[in-house]
Amino acid sequence: MSFLAPAAFAFAAAIPVVVVFYLLKRKRVVKLVSSTLLWQKFLAETQASAPFQRLRHNWLLILQLLMLALVIFALARPYFVGQSKSSRLRVVILDASASMQSTDEKPSRFEKARGEALQWVSGLRDADQMVVLQAAANTEVKQSATSDKTALRRALQNCAATDSPTHLVEAFKLAETLVKDRSDAEIHLFSDGALPNLGEFENKNLPLVYHRVGQGCENAGIVSLDVRANPENLDQRAVFVNVGNFSTNARRTDIELFFDNQLLETRPLELAPTNSQPLVFIAPQTTNGVFTVRLAAPDDLAADNQASIVSLMPQPMKVLLVSRTNQVLEKVLRSQPNVELSVVSLLSEPAVGFDAVVLDDVIPAVWPAVNTLAIHTANTNWFPGWETIQTPTIVDWKSTHPLLRFVNFDNVYVGESIGVKTPAWGVALLDSPQTPLIIAGQRERQRLVWIGFDTLNSSWPLRISFPIFMVNAMEWLNPASANASQLMVRAGDPFRYGLPAQPLAAAQVTRPDGTKKSLVIEPGARELIFGETFQQGIYRLKAGTNEVTFCVNLTDAAESNIMPHDELPFGKYGKVAATTLKRANLELWRWIAMAGLAVLLFEWWYYHKRTA
Amino acid sequence: MSALLTPELLRRLEQFQLLAARRAKSSAKGERRSRARGQSVEFADYRNYTHGDDFRYLDWNLYGRLERLFLKLYEEERELPVRIFLDASESMTFGTPVKFDFARQVAAAIGYVALCGFDRVSVIAFPDLPPLGADNTQLKAVSSELAARGGLRAVRGRKSTLGFFQNLSQLTAHGGANLNEALRRGALEARQAGVAVVLSDFLDPAGYESGLTALVSRGFQVNAVQILAPDELNPGTYGDLRLVDAETGGIQEVTFGRYRLKSYQQTVQNFCQRLREFCQGRGISFFTASSETALHDLLLKQLRQAEVWG
Numbered sequence: 001m002s003f004l005a006p007a008a009f010a011f012a013a014a015i016p017v018v019v020v021f022y023l024l025k026r027k028r029v030v031k032l033v034s035s036t037l038l039w040q041k042f043l044a045e046t047q048a049s050a051p052f053q054r055l056r057h058n059w060l061l062i063l064q065l066l067m068l069a070l071v072i073f074a075l076a077r078p079y080f081v082g083q084s085k086s087s088r089l090r091v092v093i094l095d096a097s098a099s100m101q102s103t104d105e106k107p108s109r110f111e112k113a114r115g116e117a118l119q120w121v122s123g124l125r126d127a128d129q130m131v132v133l134q135a136a137a138n139t140e141v142k143q144s145a146t147s148d149k150t151a152l153r154r155a156l157q158n159c160a161a162t163d164s165p166t167h168l169v170e171a172f173k174l175a176e177t178l179v180k181d182r183s184d185a186e187i188h189l190f191s192d193g194a195l196p197n198l199g200e201f202e203n204k205n206l207p208l209v210y211h212r213v214g215q216g217c218e219n220a221g222i223v224s225l226d227v228r229a230n231p232e233n234l235d236q237r238a239v240f241v242n243v244g245n246f247s248t249n250a251r252r253t254d255i256e257l258f259f260d261n262q263l264l265e266t267r268p269l270e271l272a273p274t275n276s277q278p279l280v281f282i283a284p285q286t287t288n289g290v291f292t293v294r295l296a297a298p299d300d301l302a303a304d305n306q307a308s309i310v311s312l313m314p315q316p317m318k319v320l321l322v323s324r325t326n327q328v329l330e331k332v333l334r335s336q337p338n339v340e341l342s343v344v345s346l347l348s349e350p351a352v353g354f355d356a357v358v359l360d361d362v363i364p365a366v367w368p369a370v371n372t373l374a375i376h377t378a379n380t381n382w383f384p385g386w387e388t389i390q391t392p393t394i395v396d397w398k399s400t401h402p403l404l405r406f407v408n409f410d411n412v413y414v415g416e417s418i419g420v421k422t423p424a425w426g427v428a429l430l431d432s433p434q435t436p437l438i439i440a441g442q443r444e445r446q447r448l449v450w451i452g453f454d455t456l457n458s459s460w461p462l463r464i465s466f467p468i469f470m471v472n473a474m475e476w477l478n479p480a481s482a483n484a485s486q487l488m489v490r491a492g493d494p495f496r497y498g499l500p501a502q503p504l505a506a507a508q509v510t511r512p513d514g515t516k517k518s519l520v521i522e523p524g525a526r527e528l529i530f531g532e533t534f535q536q537g538i539y540r541l542k543a544g545t546n547e548v549t550f551c552v553n554l555t556d557a558a559e560s561n562i563m564p565h566d567e568l569p570f571g572k573y574g575k576v577a578a579t580t581l582k583r584a585n586l587e588l589w590r591w592i593a594m595a596g597l598a599v600l601l602f603e604w605w606y607y608h609k610r611t612a
Numbered sequence: 613m614s615a616l617l618t619p620e621l622l623r624r625l626e627q628f629q630l631l632a633a634r635r636a637k638s639s640a641k642g643e644r645r646s647r648a649r650g651q652s653v654e655f656a657d658y659r660n661y662t663h664g665d666d667f668r669y670l671d672w673n674l675y676g677r678l679e680r681l682f683l684k685l686y687e688e689e690r691e692l693p694v695r696i697f698l699d700a701s702e703s704m705t706f707g708t709p710v711k712f713d714f715a716r717q718v719a720a721a722i723g724y725v726a727l728c729g730f731d732r733v734s735v736i737a738f739p740d741l742p743p744l745g746a747d748n749t750q751l752k753a754v755s756s757e758l759a760a761r762g763g764l765r766a767v768r769g770r771k772s773t774l775g776f777f778q779n780l781s782q783l784t785a786h787g788g789a790n791l792n793e794a795l796r797r798g799a800l801e802a803r804q805a806g807v808a809v810v811l812s813d814f815l816d817p818a819g820y821e822s823g824l825t826a827l828v829s830r831g832f833q834v835n836a837v838q839i840l841a842p843d844e845l846n847p848g849t850y851g852d853l854r855l856v857d858a859e860t861g862g863i864q865e866v867t868f869g870r871y872r873l874k875s876y877q878q879t880v881q882n883f884c885q886r887l888r889e890f891c892q893g894r895g896i897s898f899f900t901a902s903s904e905t906a907l908h909d910l911l912l913k914q915l916r917q918a919e920v921w922g
Binding site: 034041 | 711855
């Protein structure tokens with residue numbers, strides 16, 4: 001057993017004070033008696049008549065000395081050294097992701113984790129230091145290294161669970177720098193273990209102690225949400241929802257669809273164990289608004305039971321086709337119902353008033369500033385240099401990209417292509433061994449789709465994938481759809497909003513709970529970024545006369561799977577098991593103080609029994 | 613007949629007679645055997661006739677056998693002086709019942725038994741009364757007490773019983789006692805030794821040893837009865853106390869609680885035991901009684917068993 005505050009033994013100087021109480025004489029009640037002879041003899045047998053009396057056996061004195069000894073013992077704060085090695089620096093990482101809001105632990109996993117962390121604060125020695133990090137979508141240093149327990153407790157109390165997914169890599173990187181070159185440091189992670197693989201730290205040998213919270217996994221959640229125009233009826237919207245059941249029991253629930261808080265439809269839903277189920281709602285829409293999907297049955301995690309998405313009314317897309325004689329391309333573009341196509345053979349002025357420009361094997365006099373689909377043409381701003389590649393062979397394509405949705409390049413042959421290297425602003429969607437053939441990306445605020453070969457010099461227009469690609473490309477290049485996709489962000493991710501041309505000084509965001517946050521816009525800024533999207537729900541941004549509604553959703557299957565993990569994966573082989581230790585130092589002063597109280601009560605009872 | 617003793621108790625007491633271990637030495641005639649020769653029916657001895665002896669006491673039968681004249685001597689029967697030393701100090705006014713009342717009852721009982729046995733009874737109350745002052749009321753009270761005390765000296769005969777009881781009732785207790793001096797003086801004043809009964813609480817700071825020794829030395833057959841109040845045997849007041857002595861005004865501070873009761877009782881026991889051992893060593897009959905003790909228990913059992921009377 002050791003002592004956290006051995007200096008408290010100085011309080012032992014109080015013991016003589018108690019003894020002095022018994023040496024001093026007290027005020028007395030006068031009583032007339034027949035004779036004091038017997039009392040004199042009595043006192044002569046029991047005590048001397050000096051100012052100080054001999055210390056006699058007295059239970060009250062013994063009890064008081066015992067109590068004082070207990071108090072001094074408690075003040076010295078004895079503790080038993082636990083099984084873990086004591087460290088001089090502890091980095092506490094408190095997982096504040098959405099899964100920590102689960103209520104399988106009462107009141108919640110986060111509160112339990114916070115309680116355990118507070119106990120570790122109590123167990124700190126005087127010289128020990130602690131750092132408090134809150135890890136959610138972003139890592140926040142709540143308290144830098146300090147020994148001040150009050151500050152540490154306050155920092156932990158200020159932590160709050162968010163609706164965002166877990167991004168622990170950042171927290172570990174920060175903790176790693178803090179514990180680097182310190183053999184006496186430990187990282188304590190208070191989490192449920194619902195983390196992505198931390199392979200980056202496989203060989204770092206972090207001194208990590210993992211405190212697992214959480215017991216079960218009774219959760220169903222919305223893991224994806226999307227809304228599109230119904231291709232069969234443009235007045236209707238198709239709302240796509242994917243609901244996952246992460247518990248090992250089948251769950252029944254009702255799923256409700258709202259439009260601007262008006263209930264449109266309710267469907268019963270039966271979810272098989274550990275399965276997900278996609279659903280499509282067809283709903284009419286006449287104005288811009290917000291679709292909200294909600295699972296009615298309560299479960300352990302409420303944050304993923306609701307998701308919202310902004311749905312804007314479709315606007316016709318104005319497209320300028322700059323082409324010499326590509327009838328196929330023109331026909332494909334004209335066939336799209338949402339496209340208003342204009343065709344020119346030369347582009348000599350900026351394409352003002354168009355949503356997108358298609359450059360088909362031409363070099364314009366002025367390169368357009370709007371979103372552009374460029375076919376078999378190149379610009380030195382886009383590529384530092386290029387060459388001509390003959391008969392490149394298609395070897396791979398990125399089918400997960402929205403542009404290549406339902407697009408297949410089987411049996412497509414290319415005669416000749418411009419050979420470039422993939423630039424920093426884009427990703428290669430279609431690859432040949434020599435050069436990327438299709439690149440898509442965003443350059444400054446302009447979206448670009450670049451096709452390196454002349455479509456007429458290939459077999460692609462003969463394939464069904466060509467018109468599908470063009471539909472996808474027009475969808476992707478449509479500024480309205482690009483804006484619409486920006487109106488839904490995942491919790492913790494920043495919301496970006498392109499500012500209008502007229503200068504604005506301030507903006508205001510109304511959070512889902514009704515609180516407001518004022519933002520200051522720097523002069524000349526073209527984009528407004530709002531990072532405090534920790535709360536799931538519908539946000540409203542007011543910037544000048546513009547009002548924008550955007551939605552923050554969890555929609556993260558990994559986060560909705562709240563099953564606590566006993567081990568943290570670190571790469572292929574590394575893992576850290578959950579510790580069973582609760583606290584390193586088990587302080588005893590509370591028990592001793594309680595014993596002191598019991599002795600005090602006994603002394604009180606004994607005194608009254610004696611003098612009653 | 614008296615407020616001190618009930619008629620029933622008096623009737624029981626009439627059956628007793630004080631038992632004297634020694635022969636009476638009184639000069640007055642009585643009913644006790646004595647060493648003196650005189651007229652009675654109890655033969656004692658013979659002696660040679662001398663000129664002038666009364667012929668009526670000559671033993672003529674002996675003269676017939678021996679032809680010498682012998683005189684028959686008979687025991688003289690004398691009275692037994694009984695002196696009752698009654699502690700009338702301030703300390704006797706304590707207790708419930710009051711110790712002095714109890715002492716007077718015992719004195720009355722002993723006196724009644726003695727009077728019934730034609731013995732001479734003297735009750736000596738101590739301490740002496742204070743000197744007379746100018747106050748009339750005090751004068752009257754003191755003179756009445758003086759008269760009572762005087763009336764309790766040398767009382768004889770059963771006919772004096774009523775007056776004896778009345779005088780005893782008029783006694784009061786006050787002042788500080790000096791037990792040794794009172795007993796010594798009583799021993800010196802007595803012309804003949806007899807039975808002495810000391811009724812006191814023996815709580816005298818000066819002690820009791822020299823007084824009792826003086827009585828024994830004078831030839832008294834001494835009976836000591838220690839009377840203590842229940843509160844003295846078993847105090848009921850606890851806490852931090854400043855005790856004031858009623859007789860001396862002395863102050864004693866003490867912290868007393870239930871947990872020390874046992875050691876106090878041990879102190880009382882030790883005090884009584886020392887007194888008892890002192891008495892046993894000098895042939896003194898010793899009794900301890902609480903003032904709440906039943907009177908007939910003390911008188912009819914304890915004193916009788918100790919052969920004070922029979």
